[in-house]
């Protein structure tokens with residue numbers, strides 16, 4: 001093993017990666033992270049990584065880590081010529097919309113999202129025809145075309161706040177595309193589905209499949225545990241948890257509380273990150289892997305940076321991007 005790789009292994013261990021990877025895999029990981037970080041400097045690139053990404057990507061290569069809202073903000077005016085987005089397609093599109101002059105790449109363009117894939121621009125136009133006076137409030141997990149047809153974008157961390165503001169001036173709102181998040185928000189705001197809030201039939205393949213009974217079983221074993229769930233989960237889960245929110249909200253809760261154990265009902269990446277960030281707290285595994293998020297690997301990040309191929313580059317038509325940008329900026333305005 002050469003000295004550079006040895007030093008890189010030490011750096012990765014200091015970041016906490018050895019808690020999440022077997023010792024034998026560290027040499028291979030270190031060779032890749034070394035090369036990726038060298039390529040980043042050569043190509044004046046930054047890497048933005050969603051919290052659901054693999055730990056070796058987050059701890060070894062990322063310049064920005066966060067949920068959709070944080071990454072959208074971090075990407076505004078970033079000081080780099082290239083952004084490599086490690087997440088799913090709609091996130092890379094959002095980065096491109098907010099940075100039209102920069103080149104944005106995604107290591108796998110086919111990294112989709114069941115929520116984003118559930119709705120097209122034409123569906124939104126039809127909803128608007130049916131409910132002409134209702135503003136369209138759209139979860140960020142949607143394509144640029146759908147964002148362009150929307151009035152305001154929301155993320156799981158600001159949806160409640162923004163909806164409250166919108167309901168001050170409107171009786172009816174179209175909320176797309178996540179039916180579970182829409183139902184959870186309607187319950188919180190005491191609004192009726194079908195009259196106050198019009199929903200779309202979209203759902204997240206990861207968050208819709210948790211079993212609420214498992215929570216009760218674990219509560220018997222760990223009565224002081226705190227259970228947190230992402231707001232993309234169905235209400236049968238939400239009714240049984242202590243806290244519902246975005247991934248950043250959940251991390252804040254862990255930081256500010258002292259439960260005996262924490263159960264995070266979301267994609268597995270968050271639990272891994274939490275275990276590294278809070279080594280003295282105890283976590284109970286109750287997670288599922290997102291097949292789209294996990295398409296991104298160190299190998300395909302390296303290839304993307306090395307070759308900068310058009311098959312990995314994100315392009316958004318100017319007319320769509322300018323309309324989508326307005327609805328994203330409206331979110332920043334409402335959320336601040």
Ligand code: SF4
Pocket residue numbers: 088112113114115116141204205206207232267290291292293
């Ligand atoms: S976890 Fe669900 S919402 Fe997030 S990218 Fe995967 S499929 Fe989409």
